Structure formats: structure tokens, C-alpha cells
Amino acid sequence: xxxxxxxxxxxxxxxxxxxxxxxxxxxxxxxxxxxxxxxxxxxxxxxxxxxxxxxxxxxxxxxxxxxxxxxxxxxxxxxxxxxxxxxxxxxxxxxxxxxxxxxxxxxxxxxx
Numbered sequence: 001x002x003x004x005x006x007x008x009x010x011x012x013x014x015x016x017x018x019x020x021x022x023x024x025x026x027x028x029x030x031x032x033x034x035x036x037x038x039x040x041x042x043x044x045x046x047x048x049x050x051x052x053x054x055x056x057x058x059x060x061x062x063x064x065x066x067x068x069x070x071x072x073x074x075x076x077x078x079x080x081x082x083x084x085x086x087x088x089x090x091x092x093x094x095x096x097x098x099x100x101x102x103x104x105x106x107x108x109x110x111x112x
Contacts, residue, residue: 017040018103018106018112019038019039019040019042019043019103019107019112020036020038020039020040021036021037021038021039021096021099021100021103022035022036023035023036023037023092023096023099024093024095024096025093027088027091027092029084029088029091030085030088034084034088037078037082037096037099037100037103038082039078039082039100039104039107041081041082041083042077042078042081042104042107043107044081045077045081049077049080049081050068052080053073053076053080054067054073056076056080057072057073057076068105068108069101069105070101071097071098071100071101073104074089074100074101074104074105075089075090075097075100077104078100078104
């Protein structure tokens, strides 16, 4: 009985995972239809990953005081840890781009 309850809780948690972000529509990118951003790999991000993204942005001439709060940082980090190219994230429509930024910063600051 306890095992069944545990499985139900796990399935519910997966369904409600705030790092699985529904998009406002379906994006067609590199032959694939995408309607959900899977940001669960953010849970495995290390300081080294974050430094790599910071350096990448610096080399591109992008300098921001709170870079982890920026849309540019969210796109670059998502591109480097999810397996989808950065170009996908930079092609998101405004509402979906803001969802990406909010979920990323929310994750960093413990809101998710």
C-alpha cells in the first residue's frame, strides 16, 4: 500500500514539475515540433556551467551587472544544459521567452 502511494506522489510531482514549461504554441525547430521546454537539467547545473555561460557572454561583449537575472543569460544557460541549441531559445516569442527567464531565475533563487 505504501509503495502505491509513493508512486502516485512521484507521478503527480512529475506532472506538476515547474521545470517542464508549456509553450504558448508549437515551435518547429530543426525538424522537430516542440510544445514544452524541458528545463529539468537545471537541477544538475554547477558553478562551472554558470561560469562558462558568463565567459561566453563576456566574450560576445555582453556585460550585465546581474547577468543571472537576464533573458540573455537564461537563453545561453538553457542552450548549454538542455541539449537544444541556443538559437532555439533565442527564437522564442516574447511570452515564452519571459517564461524561460522567470523559470530559470525562479529556480536559482529557490522559488521553484
